[in-house]
Amino acid sequence: SAVISQKPSRDICQRGTSLTIQCQVDSQVTMMFWYRQQPGQSLTLIATANQGSEATYESGFVIDKFPISRPNLTFSTLTVSNMSPEDSSIYLCSVQDRTNEKLFFGSGTQLSVL
């Protein structure tokens, strides 16, 4: 299994500002995934972060709003830009074990935008 350290664990931000979330994995992984989970909802994939290339974004998510960095095989950041109250959510990073398809998650970032 993979151990993922995610920070910050929570933040309260003002409208119009940006927040960068970091995830550090204890092993090298090809792809890292960023999810959003809105209150009472299931997980929605925002994008897949690939080392050495641009992230792949899902429908409804754009790079200008959610820029992602992946400087090496153990680290990634997700920035939530120009925040609005609608961005209030839990953001999770994840990796997948390709040998058994299991997913492992960071501890999540609970974001509240005022």
Next chain:
Amino acid sequence: RKEVEQDPGPFNVPEGATVAFNCTYSNSASQSFFWYRQDCRKEPKLLMSVYSSGNEDGRFTAQLNRASQYISLLIRDSKLSDSATYLCVVVPGGYQKVTFGTGTKLQVIP
């Protein structure tokens, strides 16, 4: 039809009861299936994998029915600590996107 659908919750059961959740999926080519447990405002954590032959881990039993395209989770002798949301996770295989159910909330009451 949603890609993954779960039983509507919440399930409120007394301690010691047996409770079962079902989850149906639409992609017949899906290859891997899991149950995850998610506590309030926490990250999902793997509970168990699901196989056609069925698998058991203590009080938990998971079963996959490929013909009917559903998976199930059975919890025996429910404990207060079992209270959580249980997510059904379906992996199509290859590099296709993982699909999550909306979750079933379980509340075990004293």
